[in-house]
Amino acid sequence: MSFLKLIRYKNLLMVAVVQLLIKYALFPAFAIDTTLSSLGFAFLILSTVCIAAGGYIINDIYDVETDTINKPNKVIIGKKIKENIAYNLYFAFTITGVLLGFYLSQTIGKPAFFSLFVVIAALLYIYAIYLKQIAVAGNIIISLLVGFSIIIVGVFELIPAITLSNQSIQSTMFEVLTDYAVFAFLINFIREIVKDIIDVDGDHKQGMQTLPILLGKLRTGKTAFGVTIFTIFVISYYISAYLFMHSDAIAYFLIAVIGPLIYTAIKLFMAKTKSQFKHVSLMLKVIMVTGMFSMLLYRFIF
Numbered sequence: 001m002s003f004l005k006l007i008r009y010k011n012l013l014m015v016a017v018v019q020l021l022i023k024y025a026l027f028p029a030f031a032i033d034t035t036l037s038s039l040g041f042a043f044l045i046l047s048t049v050c051i052a053a054g055g056y057i058i059n060d061i062y063d064v065e066t067d068t069i070n071k072p073n074k075v076i077i078g079k080k081i082k083e084n085i086a087y088n089l090y091f092a093f094t095i096t097g098v099l100l101g102f103y104l105s106q107t108i109g110k111p112a113f114f115s116l117f118v119v120i121a122a123l124l125y126i127y128a129i130y131l132k133q134i135a136v137a138g139n140i141i142i143s144l145l146v147g148f149s150i151i152i153v154g155v156f157e158l159i160p161a162i163t164l165s166n167q168s169i170q171s172t173m174f175e176v177l178t179d180y181a182v183f184a185f186l187i188n189f190i191r192e193i194v195k196d197i198i199d200v201d202g203d204h205k206q207g208m209q210t211l212p213i214l215l216g217k218l219r220t221g222k223t224a225f226g227v228t229i230f231t232i233f234v235i236s237y238y239i240s241a242y243l244f245m246h247s248d249a250i251a252y253f254l255i256a257v258i259g260p261l262i263y264t265a266i267k268l269f270m271a272k273t274k275s276q277f278k279h280v281s282l283m284l285k286v287i288m289v290t291g292m293f294s295m296l297l298y299r300f301i302f
Contacts, residue, residue: 002080006060007053007093014289015052015149016045021295022153022177029298032173033161035108043100044156047117048149050097055124055145057090062128069202094121108160116152120145133208139192146188147181154178176298179238183291186231191284193224194268197277218272224280225268232261249297256290 023041027034036044060067060077067075077086101117123141132138154177162170193211196203197220200212212220235258243249264283271277 002076003089005074006057006076006081006086006089008056011056012049012052014292016049018150018292019045019048019153021292022150023157026176026295026298027157027173030169030173032158032169033163033166034157035160036104036157040104040107041157043104044153047097047100047104048152050093050100051117051121051124052097052149054090054094054097054121055128057086057093058125059128059132061086061090066199066202066206066208069205070199097121104156108156110160113155116155120148133206133210135209135211135214139189139196139211143185143189143192147185150177150181150184180292180295183231183235184288186227186234187284187288187291190224190227190231191281191288193220193227194277194281194284197221197224198274198281221268221271221277225265228261228265228268232258232265235261246297248300249294252294252297257287257294260287260290 019041023034061083064075064077064083077083081089098117098121102114105111105114105117123145127138127141131141154174158170158174158177196210197212197217200210200217203210204213211223215223235253239250239253239258243253260283264280264287267276267280267283271280
């Protein structure tokens with residue numbers, strides 16, 4: 001169980017489910033051409049999950065001292081799993097993920113795509129050892145990578161299958177994926193800020209320069225509130241621009257995404273204690289899930 005907690009198996013499962021939703025719920029709703037077989041797509045999921053697992057492990061290795069202060073009961077490295085074993089697991093997951101990426105890139109005739117896996121793995125390592133200590137920069141990088149876990153499906157499934165005759169529909173599908181990636185980026189970015197507020201004590205003692213340390217917890221909370229309001233407007237615009245003729249889809253987004261976001265924004269504006277910010281963090285995770293499951297709607301819309 002310690003191993004599963006170390007690699008954040010719930011988060012990895014969510015990544016896999018989202019990619020499966022794209023392949024088997026979102027894509028079938030459009031008349032598009034795809035590249036990967038079921039086995040090839042399984043390799044893409046496995047590659048993404050392995051690299052992400054490696055990122056979680058290396059982050060925990062470099063976060064031991066901070067986590068000892070912020071969440072002493074949840075520290076795994078050094079207590080339940082030895083540090084040298086954790087390093088071995090990191091290398092095993094990361095190398096496996098990168099090699100699978102190399103294989104997939106060769107299979108679809110796009111060897112240059114292999115560099116994406118190398119860059120992602122490198123960014124996760126740099127984030128763990130350096131970027132997470134810098135205000136906003138670490139939050140942006142990790143949120144971009146979350147969004148890219150959606151985009152990468154389009155990179156491997158849509159781009160190699162583009163022809164002159166299908167270019168328009170393929171591009172439209174990629175735009176839809178980009179919209180979901182932007183949503184994932186914004187929700188995760190807010191959550192990363194909130195997590196920094198929760199972990200401010202340990203981060204401060206380790207000399208980090210996160211946003212709550214520079215601005216204070218309350219001001220940072222108001223900043224997260226502002227980003228949440230911006231996200232609500234972005235989603236509202238998307239609904240009014242693209243889904244205005246589909247009442248069922250509008251109802252879903254209002255009830256499952258915008259409503260909870262408004263609630264979260266109110267809670268953020270009022271939050272002062274660690275438990276209140278933890279509740280906000282949980283709500284954002286729920287909103288991420290409900291937002292991604294909206295992909296199931298497209299089968300009924302188109």
